[in-house]
Amino acid sequence: MGSLKALVKKAKKGDGEAFVLLVRQYEDVLYRTASRLLNNDEDVADAMQDTIISAYEKLHTLKNDEYFNTWICKILINRCNSLLKKNKGAAVFHDHLLPAEKNDGYGKLELEDALNSLNDVYRLALILYYIVGLNVKEISEFLKEPEGTIKSRLSRAKSILRTTYYKTEGVMVHER
Incomplete structure (x- = not known):
C-alpha cells in the first residue's frame, strides 16, 4: 500500500x-x-x-x-x-461503538452515561487520545493548548470516571 x-x-x-x-x-x-x-x-x-x-x-x-x-x-x-x-x-455516545461487555446492554448504557457525564473538554481529550489515537503532543498542537493542560484533562477525566463510577464484575456502575 x-x-x-x-x-x-x-x-x-x-x-x-x-x-x-x-x-x-x-x-x-x-x-x-x-x-x-x-x-x-x-x-x-x-x-x-x-x-x-x-x-x-x-x-x-x-x-x-x-x-x-x-x-x-x-x-x-x-x-x-x-x-x-x-x-x-x-x-x-452510540451503543454500537462502545466496547461490548458480554453482549448485555446494561454495561453499554452505564458506560454511555459515564462518558456523557463528562465536560466537553474532557470528553474531547478522551476521544482524541483513545479513539483517534493521537498522543499528548499531537492533541496539544491540535487544540492549541499546552501539553500540561492536555495531560491534566486526560488525568482529570479518568479520575472523574473512577470516582463517579466504579467497576464491579466487568460492568460500570454509577454511584448514587
Whole structure:
C-alpha cells in the first residue's frame, strides 16, 4: 500500500487512488470519532462526506505529510462542531461503538452515561487520545493548548470516571 508520506505525496500530485487509500486507512477512526460527537447516523454521514471532500480539495494546504491523520481529524471535528451548533445538539455516545461487555446492554448504557457525564473538554481529550489515537503532543498542537493542560484533562477525566463510577464484575456502575 505504500508509506503514509508516499501516499500523501501522490495524492497531492492529483493521484485520486492514493487519496482513496489514505482515506480508507483512517475511515474507521473518522467514523468512530464522528459517531461519538454527533447525535444521529445522518449527521455522521454528512460530516464524513464533507470532511472527505474538504480534505481532497485542501490537501495541498497540508504542510507536514506525516500529520495527515491529525489534519483530517481536525477537519472532521470542525465539521461535527458546525453540525452540533446548527442542530443545537449535544454529543451522544452510540451503543454500537462502545466496547461490548458480554453482549448485555446494561454495561453499554452505564458506560454511555459515564462518558456523557463528562465536560466537553474532557470528553474531547478522551476521544482524541483513545479513539483517534493521537498522543499528548499531537492533541496539544491540535487544540492549541499546552501539553500540561492536555495531560491534566486526560488525568482529570479518568479520575472523574473512577470516582463517579466504579467497576464491579466487568460492568460500570454509577454511584448514587
